[in-house]
Amino acid sequence: MKAQFLLIPAAAIVCVATPAYAKVYLSLEQAQQLMFPGATFAQQTLTLTDDQARAIEKASGTDVRNRQVQLWKVSTGGWFIADQVVGKHDFIPIAVGLDDSGAVKSIEILEYREAFGEQVRNPQWLAQFQGKRNGATLTLTKDIQNISGATLSSKHITDGVRRLLATYAIAIASH
Amino acid sequence: MPLPSPPIERAKPLLGTIVRIRVDGLPSALANEVISGAFDRVAEIHRLMSFHEPQSELTRVNCEAACYPVPVSPHTYAVLSHALELAEASTGLFDPTIAPALVRDGLLPALAGEPPASDASWKDVALSPDGTVAYGKPLWLDLGGIAKGYAVDCAFDYIASHRPDRIYVEAGGDLRLSGPQPEPVYLAAPYREGAVPAVMIENASVASSGSQWLCDEIRSPQLASAHIDPRTGHYCRLDRFVTVVAPRCMDADALTKVVMAAGTASAPILDRYQALAFMLDGAGWTSLGANAPTGAAA
Numbered sequence: 027m028k029a030q031f032l033l034i035p036a037a038a039i040v041c042v043a044t045p046a047y048a049k050v051y052l053s054l055e056q057a058q059q060l061m062f063p064g065a066t067f068a069q070q071t072l073t074l075t076d077d078q079a080r081a082i083e084k085a086s087g088t089d090v091r092n093r094q095v096q097l098w099k100v101s102t103g104g105w106f107i108a109d110q111v112v113g114k115h116d117f118i119p120i121a122v123g124l125d126d127s128g129a130v131k132s133i134e135i136l137e138y139r140e141a142f143g144e145q146v147r148n149p150q151w152l153a154q155f156q157g158k159r160n161g162a163t164l165t166l167t168k169d170i171q172n173i174s175g176a177t178l179s180s181k182h183i184t185d186g187v188r189r190l191l192a193t194y195a196i197a198i199a200s201h
Numbered sequence: 202m203p204l205p206s207p208p209i210e211r212a213k214p215l216l217g218t219i220v221r222i223r224v225d226g227l228p229s230a231l232a233n234e235v236i237s238g239a240f241d242r243v244a245e246i247h248r249l250m251s252f253h254e255p256q257s258e259l260t261r262v263n264c265e266a267a268c269y270p271v272p273v274s275p276h277t278y279a280v281l282s283h284a285l286e287l288a289e290a291s292t293g294l295f296d297p298t299i300a301p302a303l304v305r306d307g308l309l310p311a312l313a314g315e316p317p318a319s320d321a322s323w324k325d326v327a328l329s330p331d332g333t334v335a336y337g338k339p340l341w342l343d344l345g346g347i348a349k350g351y352a353v354d355c356a357f358d359y360i361a362s363h364r365p366d367r368i369y370v371e372a373g374g375d376l377r378l379s380g381p382q383p384e385p386v387y388l389a390a391p392y393r394e395g396a397v398p399a400v401m402i403e404n405a406s407v408a409s410s411g412s413q414w415l416c417d418e419i420r421s422p423q424l425a426s427a428h429i430d431p432r433t434g435h436y437c438r439l440d441r442f443v444t445v446v447a448p449r450c451m452d453a454d455a456l457t458k459v460v461m462a463a464g465t466a467s468a469p470i471l472d473r474y475q476a477l478a479f480m481l482d483g484a485g486w487t488s489l490g491a492n493a494p495t496g497a498a499a
Binding site for chain 1: 210211212213214215217218219221233237373383385396397398399400401402403404405446447448475477479486488
């Protein structure tokens with residue numbers, strides 16, 4: 027282990043502004059192949075009716091913001107759904123793989139833009155990182171988890187997955 | 202010469218936060234397999250040691266261990282024994298039994314069953330060599346941060362066994378990385394005098410704690426720090442920012458609590474865990490531990 031503390035003059039950090047530190051982890055296709063290796067994917071058109079949306083909201087306790095479900099039927103069995111949940115500052119695109127029985131097989135975060143958390147609201151704080159080298163690492167204070175033991179972003183992902191499971195039960199299983 | 206493989210990075214919602222893993226220098230198919238395996242290990246730690254999951258092993262221990270010894274998995278046993286060792290080494294500055302104070306203040310949910318004894322502490326937790334845990338009086342263990350650090354370590358060790366060039370594992374601010382050269386980790390400390398605080402680290406873990414930035418999020422200065430000084434039952438002072446660098450992430454996370462509570466007096470325990478701390482308070486930045494004040498550790 028080696029460690030050395032530095033105070034780097036802000037002016038010495040070359041400015042290539044990436045304030046929100048967006049990170050793309052996986053494309054939809056990459057997520058599909060990770061979850062269902064070797065399978066082919068047939069995109070389905072699914073638009074939730076008013077009744078379905080209401081039933082999903084009731085079952086999951088989560089708002090349905092988009093009636094259009096991005097859904098693929100998997101050749102080897104199961105379903106692949108692309109979705110977005112509300113993060114603290116931006117939407118978080120996620121992918122959820124369901125097996126034949128509708129159980130969650132895998133969840134992947136496709137993009138994440140929130141490494142700075144609450145601090146992005148403070149322009150002075152943000153300014154110091156505007157030149158952060160690509161690939162450099164930022165340690166935040168350990169994030170605070172609310173009473174459910176989750177940060178806001180991870181709670182919204184959990185809520186989103188619950189909504190997709192309700193969507194499966196109400197609108198997909200009978201497909 | 203084969204082309205160098207691009208780094209593969211993925212993120213999943215685990216441990217109540219977003220867990221990020223990056224691997225450099227493995228063929229992408231293998232990297233993805235290794236990352237999936239590492240996430241599986243994190244998920245297992247979460248299932249075992251979540252305070253919030255009614256089905257977790259820790260919840261069963263919290264509900265039953267005051268009545269009879271409860272057998273636990275090797276993972277839970279390892280974290281518990283390390284937590285108790287740290288509690289002893291820090292004379293209770295790190296105490297995994299402070300959940301009642303957090304429950305009282307609404308930062309953790311109350312469990313079913315008997316409420317904890319108000320005078321319960323880590324000294325009332327007994328680990329037996331037969332792999333069981335028993336409580337001397339009703340109490341609630343919360344392994345939150347230390348289990349998160351342990352999960353990072355488990356994921357890291359699993360990935361390291363495949364010998365990639367670089368590894369990066371992060372769970373909600375607990376970070377462990379390795380690679381061929383030192384990397385800068387910028388600290389989200391308050392901005393002062395035109396200089397950005399950073400640590401250059403190589404093969405190390407980092408965890409940071411601080412409070413002022415959290416006020417905005419939970420809108421209560423009183424709750425702005427979830428760090429309780431076990432000696433007083435009061436929240437730690439709010440104007441301190443602490444970064445701990447340690448070989449293991451489990452230690453880095455746990456030691457932030459010790460430094461938050463004890464400040465400069467925590468140097469001996471930092472030394473014991475080969476850890477360094479960088480603390481910002483009213484007096485400016487202070488280096489503590491192994492090689493303070495230069496902060497360069499072998």
